[in-house]
Amino acid sequence: SYELTQPPSVSVSPGQTASITCFGDKLGDKYACWYQQKPGQSPVLVISQDRKRPSGIPERYSASNSGNTATLTISGTQTMDEADYYCQAWDSGTVVFGGGTKLTVL
Amino acid sequence: QVHLVQSGAEVKKPGASVKVSCQVSGYTLTKLSIHWVRQAPGKGLEWMGGFSSEERKTIYAQEFQGRVTMTEDPSTDTSYMELTSLRSEDTAVYFCSTVFGGQRGGWFDPWGRGTLVTVSS
Numbered sequence: 001s002y003e004l005t006q007p008p009s010v011s012v013s014p015g016q017t018a019s020i021t022c023f024g025d026k027l028g029d030k031y032a033c034w035y036q037q038k039p040g041q042s043p044v045l046v047i048s049q050d051r052k053r054p055s056g057i058p059e060r061y062s063a064s065n066s067g068n069t070a071t072l073t074i075s076g077t078q079t080m081d082e083a084d085y086y087c088q089a090w091d092s093g094t095v096v097f098g099g100g101t102k103l104t105v106l
Numbered sequence: 107q108v109h110l111v112q113s114g115a116e117v118k119k120p121g122a123s124v125k126v127s128c129q130v131s132g133y134t135l136t137k138l139s140i141h142w143v144r145q146a147p148g149k150g151l152e153w154m155g156g157f158s159s160e161e162r163k164t165i166y167a168q169e170f171q172g173r174v175t176m177t178e179d180p181s182t183d184t185s186y187m188e189l190t191s192l193r194s195e196d197t198a199v200y201f202c203s204t205v206f207g208g209q210r211g212g213w214f215d216p217w218g219r220g221t222l223v224t225v226s227s
Contacts (some may be wrong), residue, residue, distance in 0.1 A: 031211025048213035088153050093209050095153035
């Protein structure tokens with residue numbers, strides 16, 4: 001079955017750029033989405049279709065997808081960005097989520 | 107603006123079944139693709155299945171085939187997820203969400219607040 005692999009954790013200093021990767025076989029041939037989840041809350045869509053930012057999501061969130069890797073980039077990271085982030089894609093008509101990355105801002 | 111309201115927490119014994127509901131407001135259920143995702147304590151997101159607008163049928167993750175049934179009641183704009191033969195590993199928060207964009211690149215937005223299902227003897 002198809003798998004998406006994320007690093008378990010990423011740390012970044014406030015104001016710096018955070019990059020979270022998501023690896024999957026030929027992931028660049030699929031669309032990747034990204035979700036943010038804070039403790040005790042439901043996931044929130046932050047990126048759809050590789051790089052589209054829904055209304056209400058800050059411009060500091062951007063993403064790309066090429067080859068085997070999708071990347072979520074948060075520029076000028078703020079403490080409010082501390083959360084778990086999940087990538088997601090479709091494979092053969094089924095949904096796959098990455099294992100999640102805990103972003104720590106310190 | 108789609109809004110999803112889920113039913114309350116449940117406590118079940120091993121071997122029992124649970125049925126979680128997800129009521130849609132702000133839109134018509136029949137025009138949406140409702141999917142279900144669960145999250146065990148301290149773990150990641152796990153897709154369970156949902157309605158495929160392309161195939162016009164409900165699709166289930168292989169891991170849950172035979173144990174899960176997803177149904178809809180258009181008269182109340184409510185979607186249901188029933189999981190049978192519960193075991194302790196099924197203890198999780200169960201989320202409903204709408205999928206837009208189809209099966210080639212669809213995204214989940216918005217999400218319900220989640221329903222905690224605890225399986226314990």
